[in-house]
Amino acid sequence: MMFYDQLKSRRSVRKFKDQEVEKEKIDVILKSALRAPSSRSIRPWQFIAVIDRELLLELALCRDPGSTFLKGAPLAIVVAADKGLSDVWIEDASIAAMLVQLAAHDLGLGSCWIQVRERFHTEQEKAEDYIRDLLAIPEQYSVECMIAIGYADEEKKPHEENKLLYENLHFNQF
DSSP states (O other): OOHHHHHHHOOBOOOBOSOOOOHHHHHHHHHHHHTOOOGGGOOOEEEEEEOOHHHHHHHTTSSTTTTGGGGGOSEEEEEEEETTTOTTHHHHHHHHHHHHHHHHHHTTOEEEEEEOTTOBSSSSSBHHHHHHHHHTOOTTEEEEEEEEEEOBSSOOOOOOGGGSOGGGOOSSOO
């Protein structure tokens, strides 16, 4: 499938089949993340693949309601970065997270981004701190997001081309 066809057909999936993701596919997804470009090739990111059912259930509680669907996913990739290594760690982590989603789609899997940075677990605790404690992530790393991954148990049609926001495209000037 051509890359543009992949982009047209990829949609966020929040319902997953009760089916494990094969180790070989997880390896491809993680290797794809490691190939992500980063500013000055600093590569400040870290990736944690979570397949333990109990951990997934606890991660699904990191922010309500935005992460609850994670409890049905067989895999989550937590994307973190060393904020002291790069002033653009957010962008670097985001690019890598998108490659995780595109690799998953290419392998016939569904995925959905769960925003973590600047979101809250409770009024007093950030989602990032909740995840850091749960997964023993060192303090120097910030969690940008998690990607829920699995075999889709829902079908979504591609966005219609005639409904794309063409008014947001500009040439030479705004």
